[in-house]
Amino acid sequence: DGGITQSPKYLFRKEGQNVTLSCEQNLNHDAMYWYRQDPGQGLRLIYYSQIVNDFQKGDIAEGYSVSREKKESFPLTVTSAQKNPTAFYLCASRFNEKLFFGSGTQLSVL
Amino acid sequence: AQSVTQPDIHITVSEGASLELRCNYSYGATPYLFWYVQSPGQGLQLLLKYFSGDTLVQGIKGFEAEFKRSQSSFNLRKPSVHWSDAAEYFCAQSGGYNKLIFGAGTRLAVHP
Numbered sequence: 017d018g019g020i021t022q023s024p025k026y027l028f029r030k031e032g033q034n035v036t037l038s039c040e041q042n043l044n045h046d047a048m049y050w051y052r053q054d055p056g057q058g059l060r061l062i063y064y065s066q067i068v069n070d071f072q073k074g075d076i077a078e079g080y081s082v083s084r085e086k087k088e089s090f091p092l093t094v095t096s097a098q099k100n101p102t103a104f105y106l107c108a109s110r111f112n113e114k115l116f117f118g119s120g121t122q123l124s125v126l
Numbered sequence: 127a128q129s130v131t132q133p134d135i136h137i138t139v140s141e142g143a144s145l146e147l148r149c150n151y152s153y154g155a156t157p158y159l160f161w162y163v164q165s166p167g168q169g170l171q172l173l174l175k176y177f178s179g180d181t182l183v184q185g186i187k188g189f190e191a192e193f194k195r196s197q198s199s200f201n202l203r204k205p206s207v208h209w210s211d212a213a214e215y216f217c218a219q220s221g222g223y224n225k226l227i228f229g230a231g232t233r234l235a236v237h238p
Contacts, residue, residue: 020169049225056135058216058228059170074225106169113158113177115226117169 018043022107022118028126037092037121039107047110048090052103128152130219132229139207140237147202147232149217158220159200161191163213212236
């Protein structure tokens with residue numbers, strides 16, 4: 017089945033640690049996105065990539081980094097500089113103005 | 127700055143009752159508008175979209191939405207709610223550079 021796969025479903029981060037969230041798609045879409053979701057705040061854009069080897073900061077990029085070495089993959093690293101990382105993270109790809117979402121990763125701080 | 131406003135944080139309706147979720151957008155003569163639905167712990171699923179043309183758009187699961195330029199609104203409606211419709215609903219607007227701007231969401235509870 018075609019779709020967006022995010023892993024892991026749950027992730028815990030220790031103080032000062034970097035963690036990486038995986039996002040893979042087999043939809044052959046060029047554009048991919050990372051959103052952060054906090055209760056009562058909707059979705060906020062962290063980073064997006066229109067094409068392989070290119071990406072742009074979204075509205076809340078500080079403390080995060082991404083790479084786009086392959087069309088299928090758009091991993092997000094939450095660095096130790098992100099002081100409030102607890103949130104639900106959603107990856108998406110875009111085709112014809114429509115976003116297709118993965119099932120999300122819940123990141124919590126130990 | 128562009129913004130999407132969903133005035134109702136939480137709505138409760140009885141099963142079988144009609145539903146209207148409000149959404150106001152802030153930018154664009156011809157906005158691209160969307161409604162998404164999210165079940166707990168899951169990603170978002172597109173319900174419907176408006177790009178141009180007929181201002182009443184039909185979506186999946188029996189939902190519809192009406193675009194009203196004069197009111198900058200794009201309200202979501204359903205004539206008869208089912209218990210399985212309990213979820214969180216997000217209105218979104220295309221924000222340029224191929225980004226979507228989301229509202230804060232409306233959580234729908236359905237009473238039997």
